[in-house]
Amino acid sequence: MRILIADDHDLLRDTLVAFLGASDGFEIGTAASFPEACTRIREDEAYDLVLLDYKMPGMQGLDSLREAMEMAGGQRVALISGQATREIAEQALELGAAGFVPKTLPAKSLVNAVRFMAMGEKYAPIDFMTQVDNSDSPALAQKLTPRELDVLKGLGQGFSNKEIARDLGLTEPTIKLHMKTLYRKLEVSNRTQAALAAREAGVF
Numbered sequence: 132m133r134i135l136i137a138d139d140h141d142l143l144r145d146t147l148v149a150f151l152g153a154s155d156g157f158e159i160g161t162a163a164s165f166p167e168a169c170t171r172i173r174e175d176e177a178y179d180l181v182l183l184d185y186k187m188p189g190m191q192g193l194d195s196l197r198e199a200m201e202m203a204g205g206q207r208v209a210l211i212s213g214q215a216t217r218e219i220a221e222q223a224l225e226l227g228a229a230g231f232v233p234k235t236l237p238a239k240s241l242v243n244a245v246r247f248m249a250m251g252e253k254y255a256p257i258d259f260m261t262q263v264d265n266s267d268s269p270a271l272a273q274k275l276t277p278r279e280l281d282v283l284k285g286l287g288q289g290f291s292n293k294e295i296a297r298d299l300g301l302t303e304p305t306i307k308l309h310m311k312t313l314y315r316k317l318e319v320s321n322r323t324q325a326a327l328a329a330r331e332a333g334v335f
Contacts, residue, residue: 133176133250135160137168138184138211143234147182150238151245165189165199165281172202180249185212185219192303193219197226209248214268217260218276222312230254271277282309294312 133156138144139242144161151157160175162168172181175285181199183190199208210223212236220231229248232241233256244254266333275283278299299306314320317328 132156132179132246133158133160134245134249135162135168135171135175135178135181137162137165137182137187138183139187144186146238147241150242151288154242157245163187165191165195168199169202172199172206173304180208180245181206181208182211182232182245183208185210185215192301192305193222193226193308194302196223196228198255201226207248207251213253216276218274218279218312220255220260222308224253224255226308226310228253231259232256233259267272275295275313279309280314282306283313283329284312286313286322287329 134151136144136147136151136159138147141163144163147239148161151159159179160171162171164187165183168181168183172178183196183199185192189195196208196210200206207229209229209232210220211232211234213218217230223231230244230253230284232244232254236244236256238287240256244256248254281299282295285298290298292303292310294305295301308326310321310322312327317325319328
């Protein structure tokens with residue numbers, strides 16, 4: 132199995148290479164930035180799985196995930212992160228990512244997760260995906276990512292998707308994805324209902 136590990140932290144990247152390289156059947160490539168990962172995807176023999184660090188240089192969140200998945204006719208791409216939230220993991224899976232891997236995962240579990248995804252399955256650790264945020268913020272805000280709150284705030288100010296995308300430096304398709312997620316979490320069906328629900332819940 133050919134795996135590309137794209138992460139800007141040398142120690143973590145080298146550790147992953149060591150653990151995966153010690154397992155039978157893995158051929159590993161590496162990159163330290165999203166542009167470098169794109170070059171490897173374009174120029175190297177096809178990879179069975181591409182692991183992208185959510186916060187490495189050049190990475191524009193879910194937009195870059197989508198871009199990597201569409202390159203060279205499409206390949207299996209998964210996110211690895213020590214900072215991304217459960218909501219981001221959910222959105223990545225909704226976009227069609229092969230999985231989401233927290234950097235806190237034990238080495239043996241990580242190897243098994245990579246093998247699982249490279250074989251065509253989806254992976255996300257149950258304990259991470261079911262964790263509860265116990266902060267003191269409003270109950271509704273606990274359900275939303277910081278980015279979703281930004282989108283919701285723009286929606287509450289009456290901005291269009293295009294205007295919200297411009298203000299947040301995102302693309303309109305990404306804003307539409309956030310809107311879809313917001314409607315589901317708020318249990319509403321349109322923009323007006325979403326804004327009212329947010330105000331009533333004291334989100335802003």
